[in-house]
Amino acid sequence: MENIIRIAVQKSGRLSEDSLSLIKECGIKFYNGTGKLKSTSTNFPIEFLYLRDDDIPGYVADGVADLGIVGENELVEKDKSVDVLKKLGFSKCRLSLAIPKGQEYQGLSYFEGKNIATSYTKILGDYLKANNINAEIHEISGSVEIAPSIGLAEGICDIVSSGSTLMMNGLKEVEEIFKSEAVLISHKGLNQEKMAIVEKLLFRINAVQTGKSNKYVLLNAPNKSLDKIISLIPGMRSPTILPLAQEGWSSVHSVLSEDQFWENIEELRAAGAEGILVVPIEKMVL
Ligand SMILES: Nc1ncnc2c1ncn2[C@@H]1O[C@H](COP(=O)(O)OP(=O)(O)OP(=O)(O)O)[C@@H](O)[C@H]1O
Ligand SMILES: O=P(O)(O)OC[C@H]1O[C@H](OP(=O)(O)OP(=O)(O)O)[C@H](O)[C@@H]1O
Numbered sequence: 001m002e003n004i005i006r007i008a009v010q011k012s013g014r015l016s017e018d019s020l021s022l023i024k025e026c027g028i029k030f031y032n033g034t035g036k037l038k039s040t041s042t043n044f045p046i047e048f049l050y051l052r053d054d055d056i057p058g059y060v061a062d063g064v065a066d067l068g069i070v071g072e073n074e075l076v077e078k079d080k081s082v083d084v085l086k087k088l089g090f091s092k093c094r095l096s097l098a099i100p101k102g103q104e105y106q107g108l109s110y111f112e113g114k115n116i117a118t119s120y121t122k123i124l125g126d127y128l129k130a131n132n133i134n135a136e137i138h139e140i141s142g143s144v145e146i147a148p149s150i151g152l153a154e155g156i157c158d159i160v161s162s163g164s165t166l167m168m169n170g171l172k173e174v175e176e177i178f179k180s181e182a183v184l185i186s187h188k189g190l191n192q193e194k195m196a197i198v199e200k201l202l203f204r205i206n207a208v209q210t211g212k213s214n215k216y217v218l219l220n221a222p223n224k225s226l227d228k229i230i231s232l233i234p235g236m237r238s239p240t241i242l243p244l245a246q247e248g249w250s251s252v253h254s255v256l257s258e259d260q261f262w263e264n265i266e267e268l269r270a271a272g273a274e275g276i277l278v279v280p281i282e283k284m285v286l
């Protein structure tokens with residue numbers, strides 16, 4: 001098994017869909033039927049292990065898997081020695097402290113001497129210690145938001161994204177203690193053959209990510225405004241300018257980030273740009 005790498009991905013949950021989509025967008029084909037916990041790509045030297053996300057940091061640290069996709073929250077909580085190769089930009093969430101919404105909150109000292117329920121005992125423990133708060137941590141493995149309403153704890157520390165789970169359970173977020181997103185991790189000390197495959201995968205991931213964060217823009221502009229428009233959307237090397245059938249007008253093609261597009265749109269229109277099209281880019285290699 002020297003010239004193949006193993007990647008551990010979450011079997012089912014908040015990371016699964018985006019992890020597998022990213023791999024597919026990299027042009028890697030594989031079987032992903034329900035129930036099968038291992039599969040091999042048909043066109044890239046990679047094998048997939050479908051696991052509980054809790055186990056992924058440990059499997060990668062031990063070298064059972066060479067790579068893994070996991071949330072930073074789970075990685076830091078498990079405290080395993082692995083390399084973080086890349087932030088992946090999905091499954092963004094935060095770990096926060098929350099209390100019943102009717103309670104008055106004036107600061108962290110609220111938690112002094114209180115019980116806090118969480119699945120993240122290490123992250124919470126480190127945070128409380130760093131802030132000199134003595135609180136009792138109650139470890140529970142799920143449905144943490146229920147704890148205050150059944151008298152198990154006075155506060156909780158759990159994952160928040162939209163905040164709707166907190167709201168539905170009569171809680172309010174009072175402190176954000178950790179920000180997380182999915183990351184690609186690797187076993188420390190992979191051999192050269194495996195590293196070469198990892199590099200190929202990273203090259204593809206970079207091309208997908210760069211493509212996603214940029215847009216292909218096409219617009220029509222009067223020739224007299226071309227200098228101004230080129231300065232607004234300079235593109236990778238420079239924009240492509242093609243003459244329109246109508247004399248005195250050109251079609252300008254360029255690439256820019258979505259943020260840049262929205263920042264410059266008013267100026268582009270003021271300079272006479274019209275018929276502006278913004279097209280997604282599937283892959284982009286700089
Ligand atoms: N609401 C959310 N929005 C965005 N990301 C989230 C959300 N909830 C969790 N995550 C991220 O996705 C990861 C997996 O969450 P999920 O709820 O699927 O975990 P789980 O129930 O522990 O799954 P498993 O069965 O694999 O142990 C979390 O560790 C976190 O990084
Ligand atoms: O702020 P929100 O957008 O409501 O998201 C937060 C919730 O999402 C996660 O649970 P999930 O729905 O994945 O279920 P799980 O607890 O079974 O993993 C997390 O454990 C929170 O309970």
Ligand SMILES: [Mg+2]
Nearest residue numbers: 052053054055
């Ligand atoms: Mg889990």
